Amino acid sequence: MKKKSNLLLIAIVFATLVSCKKEVAPQNQKNIDGLWIVKILKLDGKDFTINEKWFRFEADSTQTSGNGWQQHTTGSWSYQKESNRITIKNDNNFNDFLEYKNPFNVTFDKNSMTLQGTDRGKDVTIVLERATKLPTTEANKLLGLWKFDSIFVDDKEVSDSLNPTKKGMIYLGFENNYTLYNYPEGEKYGIFKTHSMRNQIDLINSSRTPEYQYYKFRLENDNLTLKSTNSNKEIKLTRIHQFPQ
Structure with a gap:
């Protein structure tokens, strides 16, 4: 009988503590x-x-x-x-x-x-x-694989020299690394960063003499346009979801 009384007392104390906690919590x-x-x-x-x-x-x-x-x-x-x-x-x-x-x-x-x-x-x-879910920035949408459609320098199409095989691609990875594929010089690597208050991407290649490239970007569905801020270059790309066979 005494054991039951002790259990009842513990249950009352526990219920009281829970009740107090609810009252203290600000609405x-x-x-x-x-x-x-x-x-x-x-x-x-x-x-x-x-x-x-x-x-x-x-x-x-x-x-x-x-x-x-x-x-x-x-x-x-x-x-x-x-x-x-x-x-x-x-x-x-x-x-x-x-x-x-x-x-x-x-x-x-x-x-x-x-x-x-x-x-x-x-x-x-x-x-x-x-x-209800994390937001997606425009910069988040840059991640993935993109193929080059056109490259303009001084309003002149230069894909024949920079992308002669028409297979040029760039991969933008989640670790802020990028890889250029099928360029005349072979694969090229580097890092990139984006900005929190404007649609800009900066590319820095891995080299003994790093080259800095700054682009404003515009996304329209699976189409990406990069317009350089430190040269007269404009690049248009299309998202692809796997490497061409």
Whole structure:
């Protein structure tokens, strides 16, 4: 009988603790849990919106953030119910405008959340929209295999000299490496990088004397146009999904 009484007492205590925990949890904290994409970022009224910046706020007060398919930070977050503020911190990266030690005021509107605060004396406004999957940037769409359709230099088609076999291809890999195939000099290798606020890709070949090439890019379905910013070159390519046999 005494054993049953002890078990009943333990069950009552456990139920009480669970009940208290539910009462302590701020209601709006549940509204914050989940994946959010930054739609607007303004600093002193000027637009500084980053392409497909996102945050994932977990119920255990941890957070991750990144751009497109790439995660680059981990950290924590906390919501202060009394002042209706959120504080976001990073563990592995510096604190930028979105992860600063100063808390932000929070307002909710259906599937959006607006953060307002100050950062180093400047007003910051961030509008986030709830999402169910990671966003895809234009730069993410560059990954894969592309065949050269045309190469223009000074408005003159030069494929006969740069792509005489009409089999020239470039592979853009997820590790930011690229390989040029079927060029007159054989295969060529290098690295590339893209930018978070504009559609630009930079190519740097692997060589004792590296060559830097900078292109603005435009994507239309499976067609890619590269327009050089440091020369009079324009390249048009088409996506392919396997190497030609």
